[in-house]
Amino acid sequence: MRVQRFAIVFAELRRAPHVEIHTIQERLEDFADVILTSFRDEIRQQTGIELSPELMASMNVSNAAGVYWSYQIEDRRRGAGEFKLRHLREVFLYETDPLWSDETPADRRPFLKSLRYFDYRPGAGDDKFAAFALTPGATPPPIWYWDRGDCSRMSLDYEGYLEALIVTKGVTDWQYLFCDVDWRAPRHRGLDQALRARLDALVTLFPGHDYAPYYARLPGGGAR
Numbered sequence: 001m002r003v004q005r006f007a008i009v010f011a012e013l014r015r016a017p018h019v020e021i022h023t024i025q026e027r028l029e030d031f032a033d034v035i036l037t038s039f040r041d042e043i044r045q046q047t048g049i050e051l052s053p054e055l056m057a058s059m060n061v062s063n064a065a066g067v068y069w070s071y072q073i074e075d076r077r078r079g080a081g082e083f084k085l086r087h088l089r090e091v092f093l094y095e096t097d098p099l100w101s102d103e104t105p106a107d108r109r110p111f112l113k114s115l116r117y118f119d120y121r122p123g124a125g126d127d128k129f130a131a132f133a134l135t136p137g138a139t140p141p142p143i144w145y146w147d148r149g150d151c152s153r154m155s156l157d158y159e160g161y162l163e164a165l166i167v168t169k170g171v172t173d174w175q176y177l178f179c180d181v182d183w184r185a186p187r188h189r190g191l192d193q194a195l196r197a198r199l200d201a202l203v204t205l206f207p208g209h210d211y212a213p214y215y216a217r218l219p220g221g222g223a224r
Contacts, residue, residue: 016205022068043092048136068123082121083170091118145175152179177217
């Protein structure tokens with residue numbers, strides 16, 4: 001994915017009506033092939049994970065790019081979006097703060113230890129992030145959405161994740177559109193209505209995108 005295309009996100013947010021940008025970091029860089037190859041070799045040697053060509057091609061946008069923004073359309077339509085991408089070399093090579101405690105069941109710890117977050121929300125500070133589950137030989141590594149201790153597997157690879165970011169701009173909980181969600185579960189009560197309202201807002205704010213595939217992932221599908 002070329003950084004020029006991903007930079008569209010920031011340009012669209014700047015010119016959209018009803019949008020306020022709170023923080024923005026446009027650190028995008030086109031790495032030379034020799035640098036990408038050195039990243040791949042280093043990751044393979046230290047972790048045993050072989051990066052796919054598609055994942056390598058996306059490394060040039062994952063260089064500390066992020067934005068935290070909010071919107072207000074009329075009086076009642078309010079919301080926010082945020083993403084902050086970590087450099088993939090850092091994601092694969094360095095462990096993050098543990099997600100488990102002494103009370104965590106022993107059979108769950110290996111999975112939690114495998115998670116390395118690559119997209120998080122420091123502005124919102126709501127303990128939500130997207131992470132790879134790193135296991136040697138698993139290429140591409142599966143992506144999971146962490147929501148304050150609850151974890152759901154996503155049906156996207158990293159390239160697909162970035163494509164969805166271009167469209168959704170990181171609007172809150174968009175990741176659930178690509179998870180196998182029990183919409184009737186108490187934890188998720190009202191989530192489908194909230195996501196539909198956020199998609200309605202995105203249609204108003206960014207009419208140049210096609211949101212029909214996103215609406216189709218909600219119960220009942222289809223825009224209002």
